[in-house]
Amino acid sequence: MTDQQPIAVLGGGSFGTAIANLLAENGHTARLWMRNAEQAETMRRERRNPRYLKGVTVLPGVQPVTDLEQTLADCSLIFVALPSSALRQALRPYAEHLAGKALVSTTKGIEADSFLLMSQILQQVAPDARVGVLSGPNLAREVAEHALTATVVASDDEALCREVQAVLHGRTFRVYASRDRFGVELGGALKNVYAIIAGMAAALGMGENTRSMLITRALAEMTRFAVRMGANPMTFLGLAGVGDLIVTCTSSKSRNFQVGHALGEGLSLSEAVERLGGETAEGVNTLRVLKYKAEELQVYMPLVAGLHAILFEGRTLEQVIEILMRGEPKTDVDFISTDGF
Ligand SMILES: NC(=O)C1=CN([C@@H]2O[C@H](COP(=O)(O)OP(=O)(O)OC[C@H]3O[C@@H](n4cnc5c(N)ncnc54)[C@H](O)[C@@H]3O)[C@@H](O)[C@H]2O)C=CC1
Numbered sequence: 001m002t003d004q005q006p007i008a009v010l011g012g013g014s015f016g017t018a019i020a021n022l023l024a025e026n027g028h029t030a031r032l033w034m035r036n037a038e039q040a041e042t043m044r045r046e047r048r049n050p051r052y053l054k055g056v057t058v059l060p061g062v063q064p065v066t067d068l069e070q071t072l073a074d075c076s077l078i079f080v081a082l083p084s085s086a087l088r089q090a091l092r093p094y095a096e097h098l099a100g101k102a103l104v105s106t107t108k109g110i111e112a113d114s115f116l117l118m119s120q121i122l123q124q125v126a127p128d129a130r131v132g133v134l135s136g137p138n139l140a141r142e143v144a145e146h147a148l149t150a151t152v153v154a155s156d157d158e159a160l161c162r163e164v165q166a167v168l169h170g171r172t173f174r175v176y177a178s179r180d181r182f183g184v185e186l187g188g189a190l191k192n193v194y195a196i197i198a199g200m201a202a203a204l205g206m207g208e209n210t211r212s213m214l215i216t217r218a219l220a221e222m223t224r225f226a227v228r229m230g231a232n233p234m235t236f237l238g239l240a241g242v243g244d245l246i247v248t249c250t251s252s253k254s255r256n257f258q259v260g261h262a263l264g265e266g267l268s269l270s271e272a273v274e275r276l277g278g279e280t281a282e283g284v285n286t287l288r289v290l291k292y293k294a295e296e297l298q299v300y301m302p303l304v305a306g307l308h309a310i311l312f313e314g315r316t317l318e319q320v321i322e323i324l325m326r327g328e329p330k331t332d333v334d335f336i337s338t339d340g341f
């Protein structure tokens with residue numbers, strides 16, 4: 001990448017806009033690709049995102065664009081901030097334009113049928129691309145409003161990690177590098193499920209003891225699962241593991257937490273998702289596939305099983321709490337074995 005070359009951000013939602021602004025703040029030109037021409041035009045004219053991050057000014061260095069082919073041709077570093085349900089379909093027609101490019105996924109989801117993470121899909125779609133992920137406790141609004149924030153870029157391509165650090169690292173945004181691409185990415189996807197549970201607990205007026213128990217046992221079961229899948233357990237003690245788990249399980253700015261909260265208020269799943277007004281909450285789809293993957297791999301994930309039972313198997317919250325709390329006494333701390341909550 002030369003100093004003059006623009007950097008692409010694909011997806012003009014909350015996170016894409018926040019990342020594009022960070023790049024612009026650091027003196028780069030960010031080509032923010034959006035599929036909706038009207039919204040791109042509004043952003044160009046009014047320097048704001050018409051749908052997401054209300055009140056945030058979009059900096060002059062951010063260029064909203066709608067021509068994906070041209071954007072890919074012009075940029076060698078490309079951040080992907082599309083929902084997981086859209087990523088493969090959106091990029092597959094442009095596969096030939098991705099060869100040799102550095103693709104960094106910021107998407108925190110899992111593909112339904114394949115159980116592939118987004119960087120694995122990028123690798124499939126563009127086998128000759130350089131691939132990395134960006135993940136961590138990074139609520140888009142707080143990033144955009146300059147809350148002091150840290151994140152992780154992960155790839156076995158060290159040069160890619162350094163490039164991402166160079167362009168994103170700034171006054172309020174610190175970027176750490178990791179080689180555990182799989183663990184960093186999996187952490188970002190798994191924590192969304194627990195944020196839904198935490199939102200439910202908050203709506204039901206459960207206290208801080210409960211929240212702490214939830215977060216801690218969530219960390220145990222997501223680590224257990226990730227290690228079984230081949231991730232480094234230490235990653236889960238870092239920003240992309242427990243860091244992201246804490247922020248999404250404690251903040252009402254998290255859309256997954258909001259879905260859980262709405263469920264706790266008594267809304268149905270479809271009503272809870274609808275209340276987000278089209279914003280992405282990845283945790284619902286992740287829950288569907290995770291439950292079956294955990295069973296297939298025989299990984300003990302009682303919180304995942306419990307939430308699945310409530311949302312998709314007609315169990316009540318009371319029944320699930322009874323099962324979770326009244327089970328036979330277990331040992332604490334043993335994260336990796338099947339003991340525990
Ligand atoms: N919002 C946040 O705080 C963070 C979000 N993420 C992740 O980033 C990803 C995107 O999230 P957000 O930006 O928050 O979502 P969002 O719901 O705010 O925006 C999604 C954007 O993708 C666009 N989009 C949807 N389907 C598309 C398609 N088929 N083709 C082209 N564009 C399409 C939408 O028009 C919208 O502009 C998610 O996986 C999320 O987990 C990661 C870190 C923080």
Ligand SMILES: O=C(CO)COP(=O)(O)O
Nearest residue numbers: 136137138139254255256
């Ligand atoms: O991933 C996030 C913060 O790190 C954002 O979480 P939500 O997608 O739940 O808003």
